[in-house]
Amino acid sequence: METLAIFQDVESAGRAVRELIRLGFVESQITSYSSVAYPEGTLARVKSHGWFRLVTVASALVGLVAGFGLAAGTAWLYPVRTGDKPIISLFPAAIVTFEVTMLFAIIGTMVGMFLEMKLPNFKKRLYDPAIADGYIGIGLTYHAPGQIVVCGRGPDSEPCIGSISALPVTEQRARADEALMKAGALRTITE
Incomplete structure (x- = not known):
């Protein structure tokens, strides 16, 4: 009651x-x-x-690993050999890693917000x-x-x-x- x-x-x-x-x-x-x-x-x-910060940071870390895995894994699976340049280049991999990290952090922030508000109730x-x-x-x-x-x-x-x-x-x-x-x-x- x-x-x-x-x-x-x-x-x-x-x-x-x-x-x-x-x-x-x-x-x-x-x-x-x-x-x-x-x-x-x-x-x-x-x-x-509060779970808000923990969910956001955890999802950003997952995004960091997923972004680097996507960029480096794609370069490793489909190598394009150009002279003496490395197969996994740092700057293109960093750009993809950053974008995927931010995507996961934003999604984690939204999930954390709903957890904090106890939605859906x-x-x-x-x-x-x-x-x-x-x-x-x-x-x-x-x-x-x-x-x-x-x-x-x-x-x-x-x-x-x-x-x-x-x-x-x-x-x-x-x-x-x-x-x-x-x-x-x-x-x-x-x-």
């Missing part, structure tokens, strides 16, 4: 996040939605491991059109009693249980709705 609360400003959304954490929710259960690009950790301080998520109008959305995911929640992301993540997870989901929802409204939520949507 999931709840989405809509707030008019960042301060009230921040109060709601702090109140939810005080109640015992884990930060990995809380997600912020906004049409404005706020700095990482403004509302919820979840450490995220086939899971149905709550959304309110007011978020596109400048409002702030705070999403909260409920877990069954005793269910282990992952704290953090990446290699340093560890399983943990939020203290509120000991309660039934209906009680979690009631306490969360009360805290969200107290913090200034304009409305909440639960599904």
Whole structure:
């Protein structure tokens, strides 16, 4: 089950996040939605491991090897002997290597961008059109009693249980709705 609360400003959304954490929710259960690009950790301080740089650099390195392999392999397979000149010439091979490296880097950048945005997302998520109008959305995911929640992301993540997870989901929802409204939520949507 999931709840989405809509707030008019960042301060009230921040109060709601702090109140939810005080109640015992884990930060990995809380997600912020906004049409404005706020700095990482403004509302919820979840450490995220980005794949963007790694995918871009890895694809550029693959492109470097593929480009040199294409240029040198073609010259080696179809040699054109011209006097004492080498079969694999450095400058023509460098041009092809550069072009293929850039092609792979651009494709890797696009793939990394989609990974960062978690697109395509086939899971149905709550959304309110007011978020596109400048409002702030705070999403909260409920877990069954005793269910282990992952704290953090990446290699340093560890399983943990939020203290509120000991309660039934209906009680979690009631306490969360009360805290969200107290913090200034304009409305909440639960599904």
